[in-house]
Amino acid sequence: MLDPKIFPTRRRFLASLGAASALSMAPAHRALAAGWPDRPVTIVVPYGPGASNDIFARSLADLLSKDLGQPFVVENRPGAGGFTGALSVVNAPADGYRFLLMPNSIASFDSVMALDLDATADVTPVAQLATAPGSMVVSSALPANTVQEFIAFANGREEDTFYGYVGVGATQHQLAEKFRKLTGVKMKGVNYQGSAEVTTDLLAGRLHVQFSTVSAVRGQVEAGELKILAYTNASSAPGSPPAPTMAEAGVAGMAETQVWWGIFGPAGLPPEVVTPMNAAVNRALGDAAVIDTFAKNGAVPTPRSPEEFAAAIGSAVASAKEFVEFTGIVPGGG
Amino acid sequence: MDFLDHLALGLATALQAESLFYCFIGVLLGTFIGVLPGIGPTATIAMLLPVTYFLSPTAALIMLAGIYYGSQYGGSTTAILMNLPGEVSSSVTAIDGYQMARKGEAGKALAIAAIGSFVAGTFATFLIALAAVPLSSLALRFGSTEYFALIVLGLVTSVVLAHGSVIKGVAMILTGMLFGLVGTDTDSGMFRYTLGFYQLSDGLETVAVALGIFGISEILRNLEGGADSAGLGTARITSLMPSRADLRAAAPPILRGSLLGAVMGVLPGGGSILSAFSAYALEKKLSRHPERFGHGAIEGVAAPESANNAGAQTSFIPMLTLGIPSNALMALMAGALMIHGITPGPNVIREQPDLFWGVIASMWIGNAMLVVLNLPLVGLWVALLKIPYRVLLPAIVIFSTIGVYTVNNSGFDLYVLIFFGTLGYVFRKLGCEVAPFLIGFVLSKLLETHFHRALVFSGGDLTVFLREPISAAILALTGFVVLLVALPAFRRTRKQAFADSDD
Structure with a gap:
């Protein structure tokens, strides 16, 4: 292998001869970056x-x-x-x-x-x-319009409340678990292979909530079939459906994830x-x-x-x- | 009335010069990538996605849709001629199609596939126009419980697909299922059977497994037979076009396949694979001469091809009406719409009626183009069979290799291809059918995921599968099929059916 300290000199030399094609012979291990890219x-x-x-x-x-x-x-x-x-x-x-x-x-x-x-x-x-801020999304049919109402809904039920997520340990899973940790709300996670499946089950009422990016649910939110209860932090993108932040909704500490x-x-x-x-x-x-x-x-x-x-x-x-x-x-x- | 308005609006959009042009480009590209083994529509659409940025959203979707159903069309060509299914779903077509080709009826098989696809495409187009909205509610009614039942039915019917001994068929399904479990445990995130290869954490690549187990193993077997000049061991081509009697025999399977495929295509997930397999199993069940299946029965080509194509089209329904892409390909289509700022969802049909109905009408026009394009090409494709084996074999291996590599740009998948090519050869030597292996492989992960999820929802209560009406009905049907297989009378017919299936 060519010594990277020597090599640039050779390259400049060749370049000065106008041998541009020699560049294609240059091995990837060039340490200098003066002419990058x-x-x-x-x-x-x-x-x-x-x-x-x-x-x-x-x-x-x-x-x-x-x-x-x-x-x-x-x-x-x-x-x-x-x-x-x-x-x-x-x-x-x-x-x-x-x-x-x-x-x-x-x-x-x-x-x-x-x-x-x-x-x-x-x-x-x-x-x-x-x-991209995370959003807490529920079906429009769910009898909860704020984060606090959702917590009361989940805790007041006999049956289990389920949240859906894709990928163990992915951001949406982390957000849901962080929400559970911060609020102590009673809910169980259900694993999915793709966000489309989560949306299907949310629309069908099998799932109750998901934490996802806005883009994954925008179509259904605009059609009034799903609703966003809160964003995890303030910088929601222009054109995003309106909703308060978690901090405004009384849950502090969600913004870091x-x-x-x-x-x-x-x-x-x-x-x-x-x-x-x-x-x-x-x-x-x-x-x-x-x-x-x-x-x-x-x-x-x-x-x-x-x-x-x-x-x-x-x-x-x-x-x-x-x-x-x-x-x-x-x-x-x- | 509404229906006619919608159709008129759709045709007006689809018949614009721009739409016609991109529709043609789409089906042409689709046919070619379908013919090339391994280079699937998903990879092609992914590569073309940036190009669609410069088109209108309607033109973009028309072209991408054309590639999709065009490839379903083309995929059957190599399945019939060379036993190389480009797509998992066309592996069903390969069963009888390839046998027809070996008997010298390649042209007939290709023509029936083309006609069946066209009829199915026409049927699906009208079905979408009439019932897209009500059908989309069907997708919502299918939860994990219902899917589990559906997959169990699929696995059980695939026993019916197996030639020879039931034991071997079941063993192949189970072996396939074991390989399907390689990857990451869905619930805990633990790796299993990955043998320390992180490349296996997503599971084995389906394209590599399918091409290996069907294509490469077939080549190995042909080599063994010393087929060095005749080209793939197919007989002299006797007929290019189907006769009137052939058409009469193929018509009912085409209609049944179209209906079955159209309904199953709406379901998210494994719909397209299941529909081709079920359509084949159904025809075999209904046939007065089930012994012809596996030996070049024309119904065995007509039914799965129609189901395939109808399903390909109706799988647009959940994406366009609910915003739920039912497979990776539909997710790419959704991506193409999002590039243009259109979010797939219930609003598309209201806010972009010309896009929605235009794409649907273009599918019918595209299907007509495919027939016009493919029927004259039948002669050309059949001529491929005359290429000497020493030229064709390396070409097939090269295309398969490139196809497998480009799915993930992964060299590791090539080892997977080699492994399953060898494994498929061993299976064939042992007299085991590879089709049930593949269906077991494809369905096992889904079976496990849905089983697990259904139980999470039910709190571990197993009776949920019998309490939900849809799943109970499907499981009852499954029990019926098991009973049929177990009944002595059926066993006798089945034995008879496969009595001379030793080749």
């Missing part, structure tokens, strides 16, 4: 195409390509709840040509799934993209990459079309510095650990 950059979406992650990645990739002058290519690497795709970035060289776009579930691998990825050490936080999306690099990504990438992403987050894309998915852009983003990751990791302690769930196995 000088070839196409990959953004890994660790899920299948079509979902919010993918839509965000594609709308950002267009703007980043124009802004930074190199194609930004979205690559879908689904599997193992995002772990497969995340791992492909963790194991990539820290040269700024492979990024990961992922929600806060990256903080759950370690504590909830017992998969070997520490979100505070194995990745470099590059930029936070957006946050929230869905966000961010861009990560492999551990040890140099500031020569992180700084311009963070700046470019934050510029893209000001674009009207991007803001609109996020709003349609119930999310609000949150331009942050890498340091502020690192703090958000730390808080998500703590939230996942608190969930595991409260529920006593045994992590994945591995």
Whole structure:
């Protein structure tokens, strides 16, 4: 393998000869990033195409390509709840040509799934993209119009009250359990394979409540079949159906657990990459079309510095650990 | 009256030049990806999703829908010609379709599949136009309890599908179910049978399992037979088009398959897989000559193909009327609508009537296009069989490999493909049918999930399955099927039916 300290000199030498084609021979292990980016950059979406992650990645990739002058290519690497795709970035060289776009579930691998990825050490936080408040959703037929009425309804029943969630330890599961912890409300969780199934059972009256992002239920809420009792925090996206925040509804402490999306690099990504990438992403987050894309998915852009983003990751990791302690769930196995 | 207004509005939208163009592009693409084994509609639609950003929402949905039902059409082509089902549901078509091809009736089988699909598509279009809204309430009535009963019925009827010994059939279903349990426990989040491979935490990839167990194992078996020149061991092509008698024989199965498929397609979840299997089982049950099934019975192609296609279309109902996508593909369609700021849900039909009815009318037009497109192509597809085996075999392996890889961009799935190709070969050597294996594999996770969820809701009370009317009725039907299989009279007929099924 070429010594990375020597290699740049050779590259510049060749470049000075006008041998542009020599670039294609450049191995990935170039440590310097002075000319970053000088070839196409990959953004890994660790899920299948079509979902919010993918839509965000594609709308950002267009703007980043124009802004930074190199194609930004979205690559879908689904599997193992995002772990497969995340791992492909963790194991990539820290040269700024492979990024990961992922929600806060990256903080759950370690504590909830017992998969070997520490979100505070194995990745470099590059930029936070957006946050989406969770919403507490019930059927319109349910005789409760506020959070407090719901608690009274659930506690006053002979029968069990059920909440639905997708994925053990996912944000919506964490939110429901946190709500149960904070209010002491009597309810049981039911696991589902997809949010569509949860919505079906909520509409059919088999389930009583779910905690989800606004986008998953917007259609039914607008049609008056489901209603939102509260948002977990204040920054609800423009165009979201009106509802108070949990704090306003008398339940404090729900705001820290929230869905966000961010861009990560492999551990040890140099500031020569992180700084311009963070700046470019934050510029893209000001674009009207991007803001609109996020709003349609119930999310609000949150331009942050890498340091502020690192703090958000730390808080998500703590939230996942608190969930595991409260529920006593045994992590994945591995 | 309403019905005619809706249809008129739909046709007006669907007959616009833009709609016609994208409908054609969709069905053409769909046919091709259906023909290529492994490259399924889900992957294609996912890849095309960003392109639809530049289209109107109606054009986008028309094109994506075209890809979907076009691929159901095309998927039967390789299932019939090469025993390579592109989709799990077309694996039923492969059972008799491939036998027809081996008898030299490939053209007839393909033509019947095309005609059956068209009739089913027409039927489903009118059904959606007439009854979309009332049908959507059916989806809501199906909870975990009802699903559990439905899946039990599916598993039991798949015993009927198995050739040869009942014991082997049951064993294959159970083996398939065991492999289906690989992955993450739904309730606790624990990994099980993953052998330390995190890649297995989502379970085994269905496309890799299906292509391995059907396609790769078939190739291995053919190689063994030294079929080096004849091309897949199919006989000389005797007939390209079905005769009048063939059409008469296929007509009732097509109608029954369409009805069954249309109803089951509305149900979220395993609807499309179950509908093809049930339609096949039903025909076999009703047939006066059940012994012909598995040996190239034309009804065995007509019924599942019609059910398949009708189900593909009615599966739009829950997505468009309730905002509930019933499978991964419908979720992508919902994604395509959301790109345009239309949230799928009960409001679509009220706020975007031209979109709703336009897409439905375009399905019928698209089905007509498919017939026009596919009937002349039958000759071309059949000509594929004349390609020497030494050329065709590597090509099939390459396409299967690419297809499996592109589902998840995962190299690990290729090992899964190899493993199940080998396993399928062993099964065939042991005289075990692979179709029941696949249905067990596909349904086991669903069976477990719904069983578990139904019990959570009932507080662990097992009698819930008998107390709920829908599930009780389905379970009673299941008991009836078990009884039929167990009855001596039936056993004798069944034995007779499979007496000469040793190939």
